[in-house]
Amino acid sequence: MQDRLHNFNAGPAALPLPVLEEIKDSFLNFKGSGMSITEVSHRSPWFDDVINDAIQRTKRLLNLNDQYHVLFLQGGASMQFCMAPLNFLSGGQSADYINTGTWSTKAIKEAQIQNKPIKVVASSEDKNFCYIPKGIPFNKDAVYVHLTSNNTIKGTQFESLPDTGSVPMVIDMSSDIMSRSLDMSKVGMIYAGAQKNIGPAGVCMVIIRQDLLDLSPDNIPTMLNYNTFAKKNSMFNTPPCFSIYTIQLVLKWLEETIGGLEKMDERNRKKAKTLYDFIDNSDFYKATADMGSRSLMNVTFRLPNEILEKSFVTKAIESGLGGLKGHRSVGGCRASIYNATGMDAITDLISFMTQFEKTSG
Amino acid sequence: MQDRLHNFNAGPAALPLPVLEEIKDSFLNFKGSGMSITEVSHRSPWFDDVINDAIQRTKRLLNLNDQYHVLFLQGGASMQFCMAPLNFLSGGQSADYINTGTWSTKAIKEAQIQNKPIKVVASSEDKNFCYIPKGIPFNKDAVYVHLTSNNTIKGTQFESLPDTGSVPMVIDMSSDIMSRSLDMSKVGMIYAGAQKNIGPAGVCMVIIRQDLLDLSPDNIPTMLNYNTFAKKNSMFNTPPCFSIYTIQLVLKWLEETIGGLEKMDERNRKKAKTLYDFIDNSDFYKATADMGSRSLMNVTFRLPNEILEKSFVTKAIESGLGGLKGHRSVGGCRASIYNATGMDAITDLISFMTQFEKTSG
Numbered sequence: 024m025q026d027r028l029h030n031f032n033a034g035p036a037a038l039p040l041p042v043l044e045e046i047k048d049s050f051l052n053f054k055g056s057g058m059s060i061t062e063v064s065h066r067s068p069w070f071d072d073v074i075n076d077a078i079q080r081t082k083r084l085l086n087l088n089d090q091y092h093v094l095f096l097q098g099g100a101s102m103q104f105c106m107a108p109l110n111f112l113s114g115g116q117s118a119d120y121i122n123t124g125t126w127s128t129k130a131i132k133e134a135q136i137q138n139k140p141i142k143v144v145a146s147s148e149d150k151n152f153c154y155i156p157k158g159i160p161f162n163k164d165a166v167y168v169h170l171t172s173n174n175t176i177k178g179t180q181f182e183s184l185p186d187t188g189s190v191p192m193v194i195d196m197s198s199d200i201m202s203r204s205l206d207m208s209k210v211g212m213i214y215a216g217a218q219k220n221i222g223p224a225g226v227c228m229v230i231i232r233q234d235l236l237d238l239s240p241d242n243i244p245t246m247l248n249y250n251t252f253a254k255k256n257s258m259f260n261t262p263p264c265f266s267i268y269t270i271q272l273v274l275k276w277l278e279e280t281i282g283g284l285e286k287m288d289e290r291n292r293k294k295a296k297t298l299y300d301f302i303d304n305s306d307f308y309k310a311t312a313d314m315g316s317r318s319l320m321n322v323t324f325r326l327p328n329e330i331l332e333k334s335f336v337t338k339a340i341e342s343g344l345g346g347l348k349g350h351r352s353v354g355g356c357r358a359s360i361y362n363a364t365g366m367d368a369i370t371d372l373i374s375f376m377t378q379f380e381k382t383s384g
Numbered sequence: 385m386q387d388r389l390h391n392f393n394a395g396p397a398a399l400p401l402p403v404l405e406e407i408k409d410s411f412l413n414f415k416g417s418g419m420s421i422t423e424v425s426h427r428s429p430w431f432d433d434v435i436n437d438a439i440q441r442t443k444r445l446l447n448l449n450d451q452y453h454v455l456f457l458q459g460g461a462s463m464q465f466c467m468a469p470l471n472f473l474s475g476g477q478s479a480d481y482i483n484t485g486t487w488s489t490k491a492i493k494e495a496q497i498q499n500k501p502i503k504v505v506a507s508s509e510d511k512n513f514c515y516i517p518k519g520i521p522f523n524k525d526a527v528y529v530h531l532t533s534n535n536t537i538k539g540t541q542f543e544s545l546p547d548t549g550s551v552p553m554v555i556d557m558s559s560d561i562m563s564r565s566l567d568m569s570k571v572g573m574i575y576a577g578a579q580k581n582i583g584p585a586g587v588c589m590v591i592i593r594q595d596l597l598d599l600s601p602d603n604i605p606t607m608l609n610y611n612t613f614a615k616k617n618s619m620f621n622t623p624p625c626f627s628i629y630t631i632q633l634v635l636k637w638l639e640e641t642i643g644g645l646e647k648m649d650e651r652n653r654k655k656a657k658t659l660y661d662f663i664d665n666s667d668f669y670k671a672t673a674d675m676g677s678r679s680l681m682n683v684t685f686r687l688p689n690e691i692l693e694k695s696f697v698t699k700a701i702e703s704g705l706g707g708l709k710g711h712r713s714v715g716g717c718r719a720s721i722y723n724a725t726g727m728d729a730i731t732d733l734i735s736f737m738t739q740f741e742k743t744s745g
Contacts (some may be wrong), residue, residue, distance in 0.1 A: 051404055052388065057391075059402070064395075218622055222422075224625045225623075225627055380517070
């Protein structure tokens with residue numbers, strides 16, 4: 024598809040081309056149903072196969088034991104900022120929060136708006152969130168530790184999950200879910216808006232352990248209770264069918280074409296290393312995240328000035344490289360290089376960056 | 385497309401074929417962006433055009449004045465059952481609810497779970513919800529009157545909106561939005577899961593008047609506050625882009641191909657009358673909703689016994705007529721004939737019904 028762009032958007036983001044092609048090809052008649060996937064009933068064997076396959080693939084890819092439920096909710100990660108404290112802190116207990124940027128800050132705000140007595144046990148706000156805090160003093164009596172594993176805006180990422188002792192982690196993994204394998208032993212819940220690594224906008228994957236599910240009180244609204252979704256296989260009401268279907272295809276691609284999360288991790292590390300190495304070897308481009316805290320998903324960098332940055336983004340688009348503008352809250356440039364971004368996109372980006380520096384530097 | 389089914393599902397439901405074809409044709413490269421609509425950033429001119437066009441078409445189709453905001457939320461109508469009382473009844477006031485079936489009952493439950501002092505001012509539960517209550521004693525001090533305009537499961541529909549005096553109506557219009565023109569003068573809010581008349585699952589259209597927006601308190605979770613969506617043109621966080629895009633195309637089809645809601649209403653009345661007339665003239669099929677309360681969207685009927693009903697549904701599928709099974713909670717048969725269902729589907733259904741009666745009656 025030579026008319027396709029290299030898509031470096033932070034989300035919604037690039038999807039694997041074979042996935043898009045399969046959706047397109049079957050769009051008017053899904054699996055011989057005589058209906059589009061957008062028209063098929065969620066109470067049909069066709070959709071049952073879709074959602075159950077997506078769940079099974081998630082369980083295999085992440086090596087989940089039978090204590091974990093894989094759910095599909097709506098409202099994005101932002102709805103989870105509200106739901107996690109609502110479900111897990113009904114008895115007046117506290118939770119620990121790590122603040123590593125915009126999304127963590129919002130998660131903290133949504134717990135506080137409900138008057139939940141949470142504690143911010145670490146923050147990198149002192150240096151504009153350019154690093155991931157280490158040696159965090161967790162509270163042993165916390166119900167959970169909340170963290171954002173990858174920060175799309177600041178371009179930082181936990182290299183590995185912190186040691187929270189016996190306290191389960193609740194992790195916003197919107198921008199790095201399924202990008203690497205995970206040690207789930209201390210993970211109580213993962214949530215992830217799909218629109219970066221696993222699908223289109225409109226669905227949030229929630230992976231939740233039974234002991235956390237058991238914390239939800241009965242007297243909260245039905246659609247805000249995780250048990251509603253766990254008990255009905257995410258079909259208490261009509262789920263976002265098309266988005267779940269796309270996730271299913273992306274997970275199939277991850278398993279069958281890529282070969283699983285270790286292979287995906289290898290690819291992602293190679294892509295990120297290539298791009299960071301190029302930036303580090305340049306005097307013109309400058310990475311913004313601290314070494315050791317750098318994201319493998321969102322490579323944030325600056326040029327010598329904002330005029331050059333603006334010109335860089337514009338000329339990149341003309342060269343078939345889209346979405347390189349930094350988040351509006353921080354400026355600069357950002358290349359989001361999620362799972363679906365191939366090494367060819369990195370190579371083409373570096374060629375462009377080399378050329379741009381030559382003509383503008 | 386001779387391999388397409390006549391789709392009588394209650395939702396997700398049939399979509400206009402030209403809409404599906406347009407999605408398919410542009411799926412790998414949306415409007416020359418070099419990206420799929422599922423990959424385009426929601427902060428891009430491409431998506432701005434989509435969402436703004438969907439809003440403008442909604443305003444034109446429903447003749448909305450500038451007091452109304454058109455929003456796109458997630459979580460379906462079920463999330464609205466929770467949000468409406470949360471936003472509008474924070475000061476201890478009451479609202480009136482009309483109970484006309486499963487969905488009204490759920491809306492009432494979600495207000496009660498929040499300890500909101502609502503009043504059920506009318507119910508048709510005494511006759512298994514086969515009729516729409518009339519002459520309802522509304523309370524003048526209610527903040528709003530909640531009703532479900534069309535009941536997919538029981539096959540009933542308000543022929544016209546009740547007179548609630550100066551109290552604004554909050555209407556779950558999931559299954560008949562955009563099926564007819566509306567007198568908005570007493571409507572404070574409409575909400576509608578898209579997956580029946582206007583799009584695929586995964587988005588809920590909310591049309592809300594400014595005076596109701598002004599009732600929302602500040603101390604509720606951000607994602608549950610209507611103002612969050614009104615202030616950010618439904619883009620506080622990533623919206624369900626693909627579902628909104630599909631809505632846009634359906635509304636374009638409604639305006640430009642059908643010719644607006646009066647024309648749509650004419651078509652829908654003709655379709656429903658043809659089917660009800662056939663059923664009423666038969667001794668074999670029996671409509672379940674009372675005359676005067678019958679839905680133009682969901683035609684519910686019974687056969688002489690459940691064995692015949694099961695056989696009817698199975699043989700219908702073999703004849704290219706899908707989704708005729710009644711809701712699992714009530715049994716029987718149901719033909720959902722939303723906007724996208726053409727007269728050809730009705731004619732083919734009646735031919736099949738005639739034939740089935742001949743061979744089984």
